[in-house]
Amino acid sequence: MAGSDIAVTGLGLVTPGGVGVGPSWDAVCGGRSAAAHDPLLADNQVRISCRVPDFDAEELLTPRKALRLDRFVQFALVAAREAIADAGLDPTTWDGARVGVVLGCADGGPGTVEAQHHVLRDRGAARVSPLLLPMQLPNMLAGQTAIEFGAQGPNLVVATACASGATAIGVARDLLLLGRCDIVLAGGAEAMITPLVMAGFAQMGALSRREDDPAGASRPFDADRDGFVAGEGAGIVVLERLADARARGAHVHGRIxxxxxxxxxxxxxxxxxxxxxxxxxxxxxxxxxxxxxxxxxxxxxxxxxxxxxxxxxxxxxxxxxxxxxxxxxxxxxxxxxxxxxxxxxxxxxxxxxxxxxxxxxxxxxxxxxxxxxxxxxxxxxxxxxxxxxxxxxxxxxxxxxxxxxx
Structure with missing residues (x-):
């Protein structure tokens, strides 16, 4: 069904394996677990997680964006920037009206919500940040990405829990096949490793309790598996119709x-x-x-x-x-x-x-x-x-x- 083929011309990653496609791919091919004890979970029942290493939002974005964007949006912008560059596209020259954004997340910005709840509890309602809602709302994942790159086409966030990132790519493919846009930034981002969220997962019995061996805690398909280890990060792809990608001489990584x-x-x-x-x-x-x-x-x-x-x-x-x-x-x-x-x-x-x-x-x-x-x-x-x-x-x-x- 070549007429239904959608080309992937750009890849971007921020993962516990590293910032960027190269470090992330090297980590998974090397089988190097990113799980470790997490100081921010020191008071939790389960105190291990897979954090993105060396993620400096001030350096990777700007100090202003580091202050005004929740971590899940920061991850997405960095991954999207890599994907767009990999695709050989320039947001300053593309037809923004024909560029869509479809991203997935399960929760939005719980880190911002928890931080501002502490402000409300300890300092009163008048001290809660006016940026609380723009920072934590799930739709801001796509909204901020559109603002950053001038994408004025369909702008969606899908929430299908842990299937969200894949669902977003599927929906983006449909938009291209329907002719709604010519380019779509698609994928997912998440930053849910907070004390409250992780306490909830622990109470459900979903997390691995292998705290004596964090690096060995996530062990898919193993007889001794006992739960997952929470991770964070983002994955973004640039999608185009295959004929369009070939017409502009783009490198195609693969086809959806x-x-x-x-x-x-x-x-x-x-x-x-x-x-x-x-x-x-x-x-x-x-x-x-x-x-x-x-x-x-x-x-x-x-x-x-x-x-x-x-x-x-x-x-x-x-x-x-x-x-x-x-x-x-x-x-x-x-x-x-x-x-x-x-x-x-x-x-x-x-x-x-x-x-x-x-x-x-x-x-x-x-x-x-x-x-x-x-x-x-x-x-x-x-x-x-x-x-x-x-x-x-x-x-x-x-x-x-x-x-x-x-």
């Missing part, structure tokens, strides 16, 4: 050739035990791509390191795909980046197919014996033409992207 989105309609937090929703999304993405189950060479799995998710997803892949595609989860390195995860993992999938290199599943030492899919234990060089990137979210929301070689 299919998208599937479904709901489990089952439970507020647990995936469907039979993974029927994510299976339907995977089959829809393959059908959209005009591909067969045996065409998939690689899967970047959601692979959260939680007992329920990993088993259900692996069993779904086993019965849905043929040909034993190589499966990995990069969350062993980055942790679970929540609403940014799907976008970041889509970028990793694009890099895998472009470079012929599948990153390892970090910390996978003893696979769950109930899991039969072919898992990547080490960095693996291989050539393949089609990959899937899976994303699942609370509320039973599922998104699958089918990604093909350029």
């Amino acid at each position: 050739v299919g998208y599937g989105s479904t709901a489990d309609a089952h439970h507020i937090t647990s995936p469907h035990p039979g993974a029927l929703g994510i299976e339907a999304a995977a089959r829809a993405a393959l059908a959209d791509a005009g591909a067969a189950p045996g065409d998939v060479g690689h899967v970047n799995a959601h692979g959260t390191s939680t007992p329920l998710n990993d088993l259900a997803e692996a069993r779904m892949l086993e019965r849905t795909l043929t040909g034993s595609p190589l499966v990995t989860s990069t969350k062993g390195v980055t942790g679970h980046m929540l609403g940014a995860a799907g976008a970041v993992e889509a970028v990793f999938t694009l890099l895998s197919i472009e470079h012929g290199l599948v990153p390892p599943t970090a910390n996978l030492t003893t696979p769950d014996p109930r899991i039969a899919v072919k898992l990547a234990f080490t960095p693996t060089y291989m050539s393949f033409d089609l990959a899937l990137s899976n994303s699942l979210g609370f509320g039973g929301q599922n998104s699958v992207l089918a990604i093909a070689r350029a």
